[in-house]
Amino acid sequence: MNNKNATKRPIKVYIFITCLVDTFFPEVGESMLKVLDDLGVEVDFIEEQTCCGQPAFNSGYQDDARVVAKRFISIFEKTLNHDSNTETYIICPSGSCTSMVKVFYEDLFKNSPEILKKVSRIKENTYEFSEFLIKVLNTVDIGAKYDGVITYHDSCHLLRELRVKDAPRQLINSVKGVKFKEMDLHDACCGFGGTFSIKFPNVSVSMLDEKIDCIVNSGADTVVSADMGCLMNIGGALSRRNIPIKVIHLAQLLASRG
Amino acid sequence: MGFEEVRFEKDSDKAIQNKPLQKALVNVTDRFRSARNKASSEVPGWEELRSNVREIKKNTIENLDKYLTLLEENVIKSGGRVHWAKDADEASQIIVNIANERNVKSVVKSKSMATEEIDLNSSFESAGIKVVETDLGEYIIQLAGEHPSHIIAPAIHKTKDDISKLFSEKLGIPHYENPEELTKVAREKLRSEFLNADMGVSGANFAVAETGTIVVVENEGNARLTTTVPKIHVALVGIEKLIPRYEDLSMFLTILARSATGQKSSTYVSFITGPKKPSDIEGPEEFHLVLLDNGRSGVLASEETRESLYCIRCGACLNNCPVYRHVGGHSYGSVYSGPIGAIITPQLMGIDKAAELPFASSLCGACHDVCPVKIDFPKVLLTLRKRIVKSRKLSVKNTKDIIEKLGIKFWRFTVLNNSIYKITNKLLYYLQTPWKESNGKLKSLPYPFSRWTDQRDFPSVAKRTFRDRWKERRGQMG
Amino acid sequence: MSNSREEILHTIRKGLKGASSEETLEERNFVSEAQEIEKLINELQSDLKTQFITELNNVNTTVIEAKNGINIKDSLFNLIKEKELKSFSIWESKFLKELNIKNELKDAGLKLITAKNKNRIATSEIGITEVNYAIADTGTLVLLTNKSQPRSVSLLPPIHLAIVRPENLIRNIRDLFVILKSKLGEGEDITSCMTFITGPSRTADIELNLTLGVHGPKELYVII
Numbered sequence A: 001m002n003n004k005n006a007t008k009r010p011i012k013v014y015i016f017i018t019c020l021v022d023t024f025f026p027e028v029g030e031s032m033l034k035v036l037d038d039l040g041v042e043v044d045f046i047e048e049q050t051c052c053g054q055p056a057f058n059s060g061y062q063d064d065a066r067v068v069a070k071r072f073i074s075i076f077e078k079t080l081n082h083d084s085n086t087e088t089y090i091i092c093p094s095g096s097c098t099s100m101v102k103v104f105y106e107d108l109f110k111n112s113p114e115i116l117k118k119v120s121r122i123k124e125n126t127y128e129f130s131e132f133l134i135k136v137l138n139t140v141d142i143g144a145k146y147d148g149v150i151t152y153h154d155s156c157h158l159l160r161e162l163r164v165k166d167a168p169r170q171l172i173n174s175v176k177g178v179k180f181k182e183m184d185l186h187d188a189c190c191g192f193g194g195t196f197s198i199k200f201p202n203v204s205v206s207m208l209d210e211k212i213d214c215i216v217n218s219g220a221d222t223v224v225s226a227d228m229g230c231l232m233n234i235g236g237a238l239s240r241r242n243i244p245i246k247v248i249h250l251a252q253l254l255a256s257r258g
Numbered sequence B: 001m002g003f004e005e006v007r008f009e010k011d012s013d014k015a016i017q018n019k020p021l022q023k024a025l026v027n028v029t030d031r032f033r034s035a036r037n038k039a040s041s042e043v044p045g046w047e048e049l050r051s052n053v054r055e056i057k058k059n060t061i062e063n064l065d066k067y068l069t070l071l072e073e074n075v076i077k078s079g080g081r082v083h084w085a086k087d088a089d090e091a092s093q094i095i096v097n098i099a100n101e102r103n104v105k106s107v108v109k110s111k112s113m114a115t116e117e118i119d120l121n122s123s124f125e126s127a128g129i130k131v132v133e134t135d136l137g138e139y140i141i142q143l144a145g146e147h148p149s150h151i152i153a154p155a156i157h158k159t160k161d162d163i164s165k166l167f168s169e170k171l172g173i174p175h176y177e178n179p180e181e182l183t184k185v186a187r188e189k190l191r192s193e194f195l196n197a198d199m200g201v202s203g204a205n206f207a208v209a210e211t212g213t214i215v216v217v218e219n220e221g222n223a224r225l226t227t228t229v230p231k232i233h234v235a236l237v238g239i240e241k242l243i244p245r246y247e248d249l250s251m252f253l254t255i256l257a258r259s260a261t262g263q264k265s266s267t268y269v270s271f272i273t274g275p276k277k278p279s280d281i282e283g284p285e286e287f288h289l290v291l292l293d294n295g296r297s298g299v300l301a302s303e304e305t306r307e308s309l310y311c312i313r314c315g316a317c318l319n320n321c322p323v324y325r326h327v328g329g330h331s332y333g334s335v336y337s338g339p340i341g342a343i344i345t346p347q348l349m350g351i352d353k354a355a356e357l358p359f360a361s362s363l364c365g366a367c368h369d370v371c372p373v374k375i376d377f378p379k380v381l382l383t384l385r386k387r388i389v390k391s392r393k394l395s396v397k398n399t400k401d402i403i404e405k406l407g408i409k410f411w412r413f414t415v416l417n418n419s420i421y422k423i424t425n426k427l428l429y430y431l432q433t434p435w436k437e438s439n440g441k442l443k444s445l446p447y448p449f450s451r452w453t454d455q456r457d458f459p460s461v462a463k464r465t466f467r468d469r470w471k472e473r474r475g476q477m478g
Numbered sequence C: 001m002s003n004s005r006e007e008i009l010h011t012i013r014k015g016l017k018g019a020s021s022e023e024t025l026e027e028r029n030f031v032s033e034a035q036e037i038e039k040l041i042n043e044l045q046s047d048l049k050t051q052f053i054t055e056l057n058n059v060n061t062t063v064i065e066a067k068n069g070i071n072i073k074d075s076l077f078n079l080i081k082e083k084e085l086k087s088f089s090i091w092e093s094k095f096l097k098e099l100n101i102k103n104e105l106k107d108a109g110l111k112l113i114t115a116k117n118k119n120r121i122a123t124s125e126i127g128i129t130e131v132n133y134a135i136a137d138t139g140t141l142v143l144l145t146n147k148s149q150p151r152s153v154s155l156l157p158p159i160h161l162a163i164v165r166p167e168n169l170i171r172n173i174r175d176l177f178v179i180l181k182s183k184l185g186e187g188e189d190i191t192s193c194m195t196f197i198t199g200p201s202r203t204a205d206i207e208l209n210l211t212l213g214v215h216g217p218k219e220l221y222v223i224i
Helices: A019-023 A026-038 A054-059 A062-081 A095-108 A113-125 A129-136 A156-161 A166-174 A201-217 A228-240 A250-255 B008-017 B019-041 B046-062 B064-077 B088-101 B113-117 B120-126 B136-144 B160-171 B179-196 B222-228 B248-260 B306-310 B316-320 B322-327 B338-349 B366-370 B377-391 B399-415 B418-431 B466-477 C002-015 C030-058 C069-083 C094-099 C101-107 C173-185
Strands: A011-015 A042-044 A087-092 A126-128 A145-152 A176-180 A222-225 A246-249 B081-085 B106-109 B130-133 B199-202 B206-208 B213-218 B232-238 B268-273 B286-292 C062-064 C087-090 C126-130 C133-135 C140-144 C159-163 C193-197 C219-223
Touching (some): A011 A026, A019 A026, A019 A228, A019 B418, A019 B466, A026 A042, A026 A250, A026 B466, A054 A062, A054 A095, A054 B399, A062 A087, A062 A113, A087 A113, A129 A166, A129 A250, A145 A166, A166 A176, A166 A250, A201 A228, A201 B008, A201 B322, A222 A228, A228 A246, A246 A250, B008 B019, B008 B322, B019 B322, B046 B306, B064 C002, B081 B088, B088 B232, B106 B120, B106 B179, B106 B222, B113 B120, B120 B130, B130 B136, B136 B160, B136 B179, B160 B179, B179 B222, B206 B248, B213 B222, B213 B248, B222 C193, B248 C173, B316 B322, B322 B338, B338 B366, B338 B377, B366 B377, C030 C062, C069 C094, C069 C101, C069 C126, C069 C219, C087 C101, C094 C126
Parallel strands (some): A011 A042, A011 A087, A087 A126, A145 A176, A145 A222, A222 A246, B081 B286, B106 B199, C062 C219, C087 C126, C159 C219
Antiparallel strands (some): B213 B268, B268 C193, C133 C140
């Protein structure tokens, strides 16, 4: 299924597991592993890794974010010094954390040319999971099976910072048994926004209410996204309101075999 | 109104409870958003156009001193007068003085954010000069004693019934039901105001340096009346409204109306160069241009946030902002609302006075995507957040800020060391037990997390984190 | 006052230190660009007309096509009869003078109201103008103020009727500014007021309901 890569150099993937996934949703990381395993890609996880620094960066604590980001850079920089026979990538199951590295690190280190050099090398090899499957592996069908009606929530950073819109939809549509229903306002923010969700909870929930309405009205029984931040927010409201709609990460969908 | 007190959280809570307002906001943002999307998709090379107008604005702002003096020179050449106002008080004073010196008794105004910013109406009123807003939306707002809630649709928070009651109460007319009748009443009332006014005050969408022309864009015709009928015309223009060349207008006008309302062209665009010529039969005998700084020149000093001055006030960022859509304009506590308000108000009035605003965004970036001059809102917001955090003075009164700072420092401490991070996760796993429900969700955490769990479930820390599972896998794989 | 001027300019210069990219207004040959545009437009005239009419229809404007001067006057008289108009204001531009509309309307018993007395045009029932340019791709009328073309004729009366000749048509707003710049370059004086008109006066300030004629004319007629 990934025969396009047959003639290419072997691929090695270092996964970048976000703190949310590590701590609250480890099954999402495992699903990503399963998909990559099934595709025959070599996967490694550097255990020193913790967080990319986004929570502090978004809250205005740039000095703290910089220290944490530096650590991230020094850890992942090593992955790129691999022997030249393999193509090395850093893959992350989150559009938000990926855009922290690919978009906002440049801003954070704009006064440190040395670090910027490292950032640009890391950036080039870092991909959000769905984009990696489509763009690098040229893989659409990974043999997943899922019986259900699915709607997809565009996470803001994946869509508007990384410009990834079609890849997740292509992947969803390739899953056997899936009926895809686009929701209204699929590209509208769910109201998460990191600390925004607790700084202005009522605004956040008002935005979330509209998102939930759109999800319910789509007629889907499962909502999929590529960011656990959004899904934690959406899932938190669905379960509080006892709405029986399943909330899963794209990786979980692609790892399911019926 | 100018800049009022910013109480975003309090005011937004009120707005969210206001059902008619919520309905109106959905209507206005849906309508303008889809109209803009359609209009922009019909222009070939739209993205290139955005880049071009941004480039022009960038060049203008980076040469602002030169272009301002060129503008001044050309306004004077065309027979107008130029006044410089460093702040709101001085601008109001200049305009009121012009009126007093000429024995002006009544003033008509067309819609202008700048005059709202300096609260010109109260200055006129305290000088005993009658001032009438003539844009229908602004007229409604003035009668109601309220403030505009949207850059281009100022009265959008009021329903037809509100307006019907308001007109009947203030104008002594029967209750009219339909907008057509209400509009007709306003036309008649305002027409006589126009014909009797001694002075007209307008804003401007653009000021062209090389010709000394100001450009006013509108749909109603009230700005045309304001700048044509009274014998004195005063235009209050923010110094950032400049563009260098006459022909630059073709790009700016192409992008402005489409971004604002989705129209290919607004109904009326007036290009005014000086007062009437001696040979013209009619038109104002005097033209005064008042250049307003009011904090703008200070914004220039930061390269990081300078682009906030590129704004052409189309309102597209409001119409695409999910936060604005739910809280409306008044929550921002300033004449500028939505994403542009969140970045410009703190910079003009001081970050200490509007410290909530840069945080009142989920950083979703929808504004950046539609902004005709491509202002990178998320980046500017993040920079302002940084400045605010740095300038915070922590005291017992700001427990919120102290808790936040402690939280960040604790987070930093844990994530900088893999072992501490792992131990913390284990600790959290056990600590969460009292709040954990049978389905694994946390439903009522203590402050500040209660601000999440009051309305949403929170997931619980996994017993075996991803890294635990990875270790097992490695063990199994040998 | 001059103090504030210096203060503002000083703050700007201080703020821009190091940023100020030198820029001068570059010289562009608008005269030759304008000549080229005029040539192009001549070839496109009938396409432009079709496009212009479509756009006018999109903005609540009534379009009347006329083959010649007699046709124009017939349409005008029909309108006046239909609306039972008793007074009018009109530009004294060359083409309108040639058509002799002013005298014929007066002969028909309509009262002529001129701009000489302040605000009197407000009492006129129809304002008749021609246009200096007509922008095809947006349906926009471009009117230039001068001594025989006062601004309020297209503004104060409840009905505005504008006459567009095929040679007034241009493709877009880009064309317009090239032409205007070429004229300025040739020493023509800039008008005190240029007005774009795209459809009748409108507002949507009450619950987004579109209402026409809030301040300017409620009805716009264009005779091509």
